[in-house]
Amino acid sequence: MELIGWVVWLVPALSIWAALAQWAWWREKNKKEELLRLNRELYHKAIIDDLTGVYNVRYLHLKLREFVQRARRYGRPFVLAWIDLDCFKQYNDTFGHLAGDQVLKTFGSVCQEQLRIDVDFAFRYGGDEFALLLAEVSRKEGEQIMERLQNAFKQAVDYKVGLSYGLVEYQNDFTPEDMLRTADELMYQQKKQHKAILGK
Structure with missing residues (x-):
């Protein structure tokens, strides 16, 4: 029991x-x-940039250093593209900041659609400035990618917002700072040409 x-x-x-x-x-x-x-x-x-969904400027500096180190060690080519949206200020002034934000979101979406996943990277630097890291491509191939990106963006927006950009292909003695500075200078040269054509 x-x-x-x-x-x-x-x-x-x-x-x-x-x-x-x-x-x-x-x-x-x-x-x-x-x-x-x-x-x-x-x-x-x-x-991640909250507005556009692409990577932010912090991650740009991190990935650019990574790309440069890989190019130096293994000879892997890549291109940095620096992008500014043309006529964006006029668009904001005409349609308001909410509409302007939508244009930025649209450009972020176009970048994500056009670039190769986990191979190429899109970043928002700030305002209407963006950057792309294009892996395993030459400058000529980078131009072709930018042309596709421009065409896709034009189809996605119903206003004359376009792109000015500078492309830099990595060279052996380039630092990340060299690439950023050179791409920025080339972008502004193209932007001046666009303004001259538009008469603005």
Whole structure:
């Protein structure tokens, strides 16, 4: 009888212990999953531009250094494109900032659609300035990519917002700063030409 009494007491106790252990495991698992989710969200916010969905300027500097190091070590070619949206100020003044934001979002979407996933990278530097890192391409191939990008963007917007850009192909002695400066200078040269053509 005493043995039966112990069994009667022990079985429910073990069941309760097993349930508590399972609950503790489930709770710990949920904590870890929540922590991973929060870490992913923080990382995403740290590198993604909230408005356009492309990468931000912080990630541009990080990836550009990575591309330069890879090019130096393995001879892997790449091109940096520096982009400014033409007539964007006029568009903002005419249609308002919300409409202007939509144009920026549209350009971000066009970049993501036209570029190769996890090979090429699009970044918003700030305002209406963007940058692209195009892997394993020459300057000539970069020009072809930019032409496709321009055509896709023109089809996506119903106003004369266009693109001015500067393309720089990596050379052996280039630093990341050299590439950014040169691409920016080339972009402004093209922008001046566009303004002269438009008479603005």
